[in-house]
Amino acid sequence: MNISIIIIAKNEESVIEDCINSAQLISDDIILADTGSKDQTTAIAEACGAKVIQISWMGFGASRNEAVKFAKYDWVLALDADERITENLKESLLAIKLDNPNKLYGFQRVSFIANKQIRFGDWGRDKVFRLYNKKVAEWNLAKVHEEVVGTQLKKEVIKGVLLHFTMDSMATYWRKTELYARLSAEKYFADKKRATFIKRYLSPVFSFIQTYIIRLGFLDGKEGLVIAWYSAAYVWMKYKGLAEKYKQEAVKK
Numbered sequence: 001m002n003i004s005i006i007i008i009a010k011n012e013e014s015v016i017e018d019c020i021n022s023a024q025l026i027s028d029d030i031i032l033a034d035t036g037s038k039d040q041t042t043a044i045a046e047a048c049g050a051k052v053i054q055i056s057w058m059g060f061g062a063s064r065n066e067a068v069k070f071a072k073y074d075w076v077l078a079l080d081a082d083e084r085i086t087e088n089l090k091e092s093l094l095a096i097k098l099d100n101p102n103k104l105y106g107f108q109r110v111s112f113i114a115n116k117q118i119r120f121g122d123w124g125r126d127k128v129f130r131l132y133n134k135k136v137a138e139w140n141l142a143k144v145h146e147e148v149v150g151t152q153l154k155k156e157v158i159k160g161v162l163l164h165f166t167m168d169s170m171a172t173y174w175r176k177t178e179l180y181a182r183l184s185a186e187k188y189f190a191d192k193k194r195a196t197f198i199k200r201y202l203s204p205v206f207s208f209i210q211t212y213i214i215r216l217g218f219l220d221g222k223e224g225l226v227i228a229w230y231s232a233a234y235v236w237m238k239y240k241g242l243a244e245k246y247k248q249e250a251v252k253k
């Protein structure tokens with residue numbers, strides 16, 4: 001297929017080989033954009049046949065756009081190093097005609113924590129839109145929760161599943177939660193959003209109730225409880241961080 005695959009990575013030696021091997025199911029043009037690995041990530045990627053480039057970390061959206069500059073084909077699929085293309089997703093991707101550049105293709109993503117599949121809560125509803133034509137679309141510049149944007153894009157969900165081995169432990173999950181909360185606070189501050197009382201103190205509670213009860217996260221056992229708790233903590237930390245940024249700005253004035 002005439003699809004390039006871009007992967008942003010840093011210190012992903014434990015997962016990058018499986019990611020690249022799955023990418024090779026649909027592409028002969030795999031770009032590994034490394035943002036400063038200190039382990040064997042780049043060596044493994046090159047041994048697997050990926051094209052390795054070095055870029056500075058600019059946030060998720062901007063870093064993906066930089067990697068796309070090295071793509072051979074107009075159609076680009078973005079993967080994370082901890083994701084895997086499955087056989088059924090491969091079949092769906094191979095069946096696309098790619099004759100409409102304004103299409104943005106998405107698919108279901110199934111996530112795991114320490115090899116346990118999460119079936120409910122927010123994660124159980126997860127869909128990602130990752131296949132697009134670089135001539136008419138690009139990633140927005142959000143530091144976190146980035147999205148593909150463009151004029152007159154039409155989303156289409158295809159069959160198949162992308163596997164996401166998101167965290168190997170709860171400790172890793174917590175570190176990622178803290179990072180995303182900080183990046184989200186920075187994004188909200190740049191967008192001039194406010195940390196209102198409702199956002200700071202009621203939104204975390206609603207997040208927990210929605211994830212754990214309304215979306216049946218409790219059916220995932222202890223992992224479901226942790227996910228709901230961390231989701232609430234994420235909301236709390238990002239608005240706390242946002243409020244602190246406004247306080248720092250006021251002191252400077």
